Structure formats: structure tokens, C-alpha cells
Amino acid sequence: MSGPVPREVLAGVVREHAGRLAASLVSLLGDFSAAEDLVQDAVETALRRWPVEGVPDRPDAWLFTVARRRGLDVLRRESNHRAKLARLTWPGPAPPDDRLRLIFTCCHPALSRGAQIALTLRVVCGLSVAQIAAAFIVPETTVAQRITRAKRKIGEAGIPYRVPAGEELPSRLGEVLAVIYLLFNEGYLSNTAERAQARDLVADAEWLAALLAGLMPKEPEAAGLLALIRLHRARGAARFDARGRLVLLADQDRGLWDRQAIAAATALLTCAAHTHRRPGPYQLQAAIVACHAEAATFADTDWAQILVLYDMLLHLAPSPVTRLHRAVAVRYAQGPAAALAELNALGDALERYPLFHATRAELLRDLERHEEAHRADRRALELTANPAQQALLEERLLGWD
Amino acid sequence: MKYVLMFVETERFARELQAMGELERQAAYAAVGRWFADNADKITRHTHLAPVHTATTMRLDQPEPMVTDGPYLEGKEVVSGFAEVEVADLDEALRLARTWPACPIVEIRPAS
Structure with missing residues (x-):
């Protein structure tokens, strides 16, 4: 291969190989931090040279050779690395499924959520510190410090390089799924025109979910999370109008939805649910999104089915935010008065949650209580930091001030 | 690796212990005794501290050492004991901590 390499292609190749290289080096060196340093160096070299020289035919071998050379340099200079590097016989990259250990180490509960996220992006996806900093709009030094501290x-605390087994697995898997879901949400909610140049975290989250689902075929929640992310992405083109403003589900042009992707994600979900018969929060959330995605028009939405799924979700994972979403389904299944009654029970828990007030405003408007609706919209606007949501609320408030 | 588990009591836990009947309290102590017996192969040392009202603190960061009554940090949570354990890694230390039957907080730190 030669010639200029598009940015996304480069990112894709790095993502495919950086994690594998890290996984094999951690195994070889028995030292997470030293392995990560070598991978970081190899990836940065690749990002410098591949745009000019083209992506090599065997990117894995190329990265491995660069890491090896760098490793031998370190060996010559630093005596404390001698013992580790002396073990290196460089037999070639380890099998791909070694990345599972890498993921579980990066998402260990003894690390803070912020560290888990930064480390996973850095080590498993091969993002540079600069890319992570840009995606989360924080200074590079903050990200670098977070990664150094986590490593x-x-x-020093003896966090093992291992996939947990037995009774530990469910909660540890939950930790990994939460990291991927947060990454997805961060990318999905901040996906506005101003951020178009930032790294697409949604793509990284989908890639991670696919990797996890592939490596853990016995865990239906991994497939559930993957289906959930794909069902959202399949409708991404309709979420913003030509001026970059958020379009609500009811107003979206469903012709822009990727029907093929929706069908494929729904099939993935159905297969996981039927094979394992172990429902979980991610499978249920994906099933709710699938109900929306399969409706030909907003009026065709099967609200009764959505209510059943919300009840199951609340049974497994009670949360005031989920109850808020359920109230929206109640609005269409039973009317705005019933939905508002549900919301009134949530006021204490969600007082600082902008969508609570925005939803309340819509219900009050349905009930022709315009003064109260206006106040609720104002409160929502005060609380939201998301520019697309702000624009939507400002538009609603026009004509009042 | 060697870790120290620091057992931390809360005011609420102390109150609950206080409110227990004699039999109940004996059962609670027996559970702690069983935990130490079950994990005897991993526990290299352990200490139970006297209640916090017996604590005395000395500060050496001033011209003259200063002695005060009470713990170094006044708070609702106090360290009530230690166990030093020898295990493979943090996950094994966490497994031990998860089965601790008494006070509600355990801090785990590597030690040399």
C-alpha cells in the first residue's frame, strides 16, 4: 500500500492492532506499564510515518518490530528493565483473544471511572493522549496524569492481568459494559456540529462492544450492549437537521434511518436473548430502542410493548431516570395526565436533571398548562450544558420573553 | 503480595453493636473469629485496636512535640483494626475483604 492514507483508515488500522500488541507485550513482559510505554511509542511512530509511507501490508508485524527495537533500546539504557526484557524472545504477537485480559485490567474496579475510560481508550483502542483529551475537552496533561497514575x-497495588472467573465475573463484566456504555453516551450526546472534528467516541464504543461480544459469546449482555449501540447509530443521520439542531424522535425523518442496520442489530439482539434466556439491562434497553426503530411512523410505535419492557428493566435495575423514560411511554399509552402523575413522584430524585424538567414541560403543554410549562422549560435550560439541547429549549421558549 | 486490610468502623455500626443483645453480640464476635480461622493460611498478623476514645495523638511538625487527646483525624469513621495478608494479587485480597463479617468499610493497601 502507498499514497495518502485517510484519517479514519489510519485510526481503524491502529485500533485493530494496538490492543493486540499491548496484550501480547503485557504477557511477554509481565509488566503492564512497560508494555504500554512500548505500544504508545510504536503507535506514535506509526501515526507519524504511515500517512507519508502508506500503511504496511502487515501492520501488526510492523508495530511489533518498532516496539521490539524500542524495547531493546530501553534494555540497553535502563538496568531495571533488563530482567523483564531479557525474557523477551519476541516470538510474534499473541493470539487475539488475549485482549480480553487487557480490557478487564483496564476496567478493574480498583481504578476510578475516569481512569478506566482513559486507559481503555489508550491501551485497548490505541488512542493517543491528545485524541483522548480532545474527545473529552480536557487538557492533555490531565489525561496523561490520569493514565500514568492508573498504570x-x-x-504497585497488584491488579492482576486476568479475566475474572466464577462469581466475580458478573460484577466485573458489568464494570466493563458500564465503561463502554459511558463512552458511547459521551460520544452520542456531544455529537454536534462543533465537535465534528473530535474523535468519534461512538465508533470506538461500538468497536469495543463488538470486540467484547465476539470474545465473550456466552454473555448476552455484551451482545445486548452492541445491539443497543448499533440501533442508536442506525438512526444517527436523522438526529440533527441541516443546521445542526437536535430533532426529536417524533419529528425525525424515518427515511434517513438505516433499515438494514436496524434489522441486523435486532436480529443480533433476538438471537442473544433466545439463545441464553438471561435478560439484563442492556438487552432490555436495546429491545426498547428496537421497538422505536421498527415502527414505520411515530404513530405506529408499540407503546404497550415498550411499557412492558420498561417494567422489566425497572425490576432488574431500578433507577429514577428509567422511571422518567417510562413516564414518556405512559404519555402515549395512557395520556399526559397519567404521565404527569408518574413524574410528580420523581421530583425529589431528578430535581437537577434537565430532561426531567423538559419532559414535564411537554406534558404540561399537552394539558394546556402553559405558564407552568414555560417555567419547567426555563429550569431545564438552566440545567443543561449540552449545546444541541440548549438550542432546542431556547426555541421552545421563544415568544415568551 | 503483602497487603494490609484496615477495618473501619462507622458511628452507625458502633450504635448497632451497642444495641445488640448478649446472644446477638456473641454471634457477631463468633463470625469474626470464624473469618480469621477460615483465612488463617493467608493472614500473617492481625491487631484489634482499643476504642477510639483511648487514642492519643502526638504532632512532631512543630517546634515542640504536641500531645493531644483523641485520634489524628476527628471523624465519623475510625480504624478499628488491621490484618496483614499474603496473597497472589489485589483480586485475592478483594475476595478476602468481601467476606469480612463485621465493620462496614475495609481499606486495602499493598505493604512491603
Whole structure:
């Protein structure tokens, strides 16, 4: 291969190989931090040279050779690395499923959520510190410090490089799924025109979910999360209008939805649910989104089915935010008065949650209580930091001030 | 690796212990004894501290050492004991901590 390499292609190749390289080096060196340093160096070299020289035919071998050379340099200079590097016989990259251990180490509960996210992007997806900083709009030094501290803790606190087994697995898997879901949400909610140049975290989250689902075929929640992310992405083109403003589900042009992707994600979900018969929060959320995605028009939405799914979800994972979403389904299944009654029970828990007030405003407007609706919209606007949501609320408030 | 588990009591836990009947309290102590017996192969040392009202603190960061009554940090949570354990890694230390039958907080730190 030669010639200029598009940015996304480069990102894709790096993502495909950086995690594998990290996984094999951690196994070889028995030192997470030293392995990560070598991978970081190899990836940065690749990002510098591949745009000019083209992506090599065997990117894995190329990265491995660069890491090896760098490793030998380190060996010559630093005596404390001698013992580790002396073990290196460089037999070639480890099998791909070694990345599972890498993921579980990066998402260990003894690390803070912020560290888990930064480390997963850095080590498993091969993002540079600069890319992570840009995606979360934080200074590079903050990200670099977070990663350095996390690597130190892994080494010094004895966090093992291992996939947990037995009774530990469910909660540890939940930790990994939460990290991927947060990444997805961060990318999905901040996906506005101003951020178009930022790294597409949604793509990274989908890639991670696909990797996890592929490596853990016995865990239906991994497939559920993957289906959930794909069902959202399949409708991404209709979420913003030509001026970059948020379009609500009811107003979206469903012709822009990717029907093929929706069908494929729904099939994935159905297969996982039927094979394992172990429902979980991600499968249920995906099933709710599938109900929306399969409706030909907003009026065709099967609200009764959605209510059943919300009840199951609340049974497994009670949360005031989920109850808020359920209230929206109640509005269409039973009317705005019933939905408003549900919301009134949530006021204490969700007082600082902008969508609570925005939803309340819509219900009050349905009931022709315009003064109260206006106040609720104002409160929502005060609370939201998301520019697309702000624009939507400002538009609603026009004509009042 | 060697870790120290620091057992931390809360005011609420102390109150609950206080409110227990004699039999109930004996059962609670027996559970702690069983935990130490079950994990005897991993526990290299352990200490139970006297209640916090017996604590005395000395500060050496001033011209003259200063002695005060009470713990170094006044708070609702106090360290009530330690166990030093020898296990493979943090996950094994966490497994031990998860089965601790008494006070509600355990801090786990590597030690040398």
C-alpha cells in the first residue's frame, strides 16, 4: 500500500492492532506499564510515518518490530528493565483473544471511572493522549496524569492481568459494559456540529462492544450492549437537521434511518436473548430502542410493548431516570395526565436533571398548562450544558420573553 | 503480595453493636473469629485496636512535640483494626475483604 492514507483508515488500522500488541507485550513482559510505554511509542511512530509511507501490508508485524527495537533500546539504557526484557524472545504477537485480559485490567474496579475510560481508550483502542483529551475537552496533561497514575496503581497495588472467573465475573463484566456504555453516551450526546472534528467516541464504543461480544459469546449482555449501540447509530443521520439542531424522535425523518442496520442489530439482539434466556439491562434497553426503530411512523410505535419492557428493566435495575423514560411511554399509552402523575413522584430524585424538567414541560403543554410549562422549560435550560439541547429549549421558549 | 486490610468502623455500626443483645453480640464476635480461622493460611498478623476514645495523638511538625487527646483525624469513621495478608494479587485480597463479617468499610493497601 502507498499514497495518502485517510484519517479514519489510519485510526481503524491502529485500533485493530494496538490492543493486540499491548496484550501480547503485557504477557511477554509481565509488566503492564512497560508494555504500554512500548505500544504508545510504536503507535506514535506509526501515526507519524504511515500517512507519508502508506500503511504496511502487515501492520501488526510492523508495530511489533518498532516496539521490539524500542524495547531493546530501553534494555540497553535502563538496568531495571533488563530482567523483564531479557525474557523477551519476541516470538510474534499473541493470539487475539488475549485482549480480553487487557480490557478487564483496564476496567478493574480498583481504578476510578475516569481512569478506566482513559486507559481503555489508550491501551485497548490505541488512542493517543491528545485524541483522548480532545474527545473529552480536557487538557492533555490531565489525561496523561490520569493514565500514568492508573498504570502505577496497576503495578504497585497488584491488579492482576486476568479475566475474572466464577462469581466475580458478573460484577466485573458489568464494570466493563458500564465503561463502554459511558463512552458511547459521551460520544452520542456531544455529537454536534462543533465537535465534528473530535474523535468519534461512538465508533470506538461500538468497536469495543463488538470486540467484547465476539470474545465473550456466552454473555448476552455484551451482545445486548452492541445491539443497543448499533440501533442508536442506525438512526444517527436523522438526529440533527441541516443546521445542526437536535430533532426529536417524533419529528425525525424515518427515511434517513438505516433499515438494514436496524434489522441486523435486532436480529443480533433476538438471537442473544433466545439463545441464553438471561435478560439484563442492556438487552432490555436495546429491545426498547428496537421497538422505536421498527415502527414505520411515530404513530405506529408499540407503546404497550415498550411499557412492558420498561417494567422489566425497572425490576432488574431500578433507577429514577428509567422511571422518567417510562413516564414518556405512559404519555402515549395512557395520556399526559397519567404521565404527569408518574413524574410528580420523581421530583425529589431528578430535581437537577434537565430532561426531567423538559419532559414535564411537554406534558404540561399537552394539558394546556402553559405558564407552568414555560417555567419547567426555563429550569431545564438552566440545567443543561449540552449545546444541541440548549438550542432546542431556547426555541421552545421563544415568544415568551 | 503483602497487603494490609484496615477495618473501619462507622458511628452507625458502633450504635448497632451497642444495641445488640448478649446472644446477638456473641454471634457477631463468633463470625469474626470464624473469618480469621477460615483465612488463617493467608493472614500473617492481625491487631484489634482499643476504642477510639483511648487514642492519643502526638504532632512532631512543630517546634515542640504536641500531645493531644483523641485520634489524628476527628471523624465519623475510625480504624478499628488491621490484618496483614499474603496473597497472589489485589483480586485475592478483594475476595478476602468481601467476606469480612463485621465493620462496614475495609481499606486495602499493598505493604512491603
